[in-house]
Amino acid sequence: MLLVLVFAAALWGIGWALGVGRQARMLCLAGLFLLVLTIQFALPDGHPMREATGQSPALWLILGGFAGLAALYAKGVSILKARAAAQHQARAPEPRPQSGGLFAEDELERYARHIVLREIGGPGQKRLKEARTLVIGAGGLGAPALQYLAAAGVGTIGVIDDDVVENANLQRQVIHRHADISLPKVFSAQKAMKAQNPNVVVRPYHRRLEANIAAELFSEYDLVLDGTDNFATRYLANEAAVQAGIPLISGALSQWEGQLSVFDPAGGAPCYQCIFPEAPALGLAPSCAEAGVIGPLPGVVGSMMALEAIKVIAGAGQPLRGEMLIYDGLYGESRKVSLSPRPDCPVCGRTKKKA
DSSP states (O other): OHHHHHHHHHHHHHHHHTTOOHHHHHHHHHHHHHHHHHHHHHSOTTOHHHHHTTSOHHHHHHHHHHHHHHHHHHHHHHHHHHHHHHHHHHHSOOOOOSSTTOOOHHHHHHTHHHHTSTTTHHHHHHHHHHOEEEEEOSSTTHHHHHHHHHHHTOSEEEEEOOOBOOGGGGGTOTTSOGGGTTSBHHHHHHHHHHHHOTTSEEEEEOSOOOHHHHHHHHTTOSEEEEOOSOHHHHHHHHHHHHHHTOOEEEEEEEBTEEEEEEEOGGGTOOOHHHHOSSOOOTTTSOOHHHHOBOTHHHHHHHHHHHHHHHHHHHTOSOOOBTEEEEEETTTTEEEEEEOOOOTTOTTHHHHHHHO
C-alpha cells in the first residue's frame, strides 16, 4: 500500500511540475485508485501484485470513502461560496458616476470622516459635492481656504486673482511652492488643489475682480469667500453678493489678529457695508505688506473661513451670521461680537425695503 501512495504522490508532483491542471491530476489519481481496486478484486490471495498493493481491498475502499467525502465537502463549500458571491454582487450597488452629486467608491472612502459626522452625513457631503463656491484671492487667506474646500469635496471651486507667486508670499501662502514663483497664483492654486483632490472642478480666473464682471461671475456661484486685502474689492464683492442673494464669508488679517464673519442679508444677517460703512482713512488700516503678519495666522483664519463655508453649505451648526469672530494669535484669545443690519445701509437696506 505504501508503494502505491508513494507512486500517487510522485504522479501528482510530476503533473504539477509539468503544469498539468488540478482536475487532470485528480483524474490520474482516480484512475490509479480504480486500477488498484481491480487488482485487489481480480487477483487471488497471495498474488505478488496484490501483496504489493495492500493485500486487501477493504483498506482501499475505506480510503476511497474518505476521499469521496472530502471531495463532496469541497464541492459543497465551492457551491456555497459561489452562491454567496452571487447574492453579494446582486445586493452591491453599481458603481456610481461622479456627476449629479453621486459618489465614486474612492470618494466614499475619502470623505468617510465627514459622512460619519452626525451634522454632515451623506446628505451634507452630497451638498458639498454639488456646491459652487468662489474664492476671491489666492493669497494668505485664500490659500488655506482653497486647500480645505478642495479637500472637503466642494464640487466646483472658482478662484479669482490677478497676482503672481512671489518669494515673499511663501512665508504664509502655503498652497504655493518655490517652483511656482512667477506663476499666476490661480494656476498655482489650481495645480495644488487638483493634486490634493482630482474629483473637484477648479475654475481659475487670472484677473482682478472688477465691477463689469462681478454680477455675472457671482451669479454662477452659491457662496463667496473674500480673502482680499483691499477695501475697494471688499465693497465690490459685498455689493455683488447682496445682489446675487448669496452669503459672503469675509476674513481680514493684521499682524497677530484676524477676524471673520458670514455676511448674509438674505439670511437675516448684515452685509459687510452695514458694519464698515466707509473705508478707513489712509494709514489707519495698513496692509500686511506694510504692517506685517505672522505666518500661521492666515492659515488659522483661512481655515476658519473654509469651516464656515462647509457649515453654510451642509447646513451644519451655527455659522457666523450676525456675529464676528476675532482671534488674537499673540495671546491665544478669541471673542465674538454681535452684528446687526443697518436699516439705512446703501447696499442691503434697499434690498430689505423692496422685499
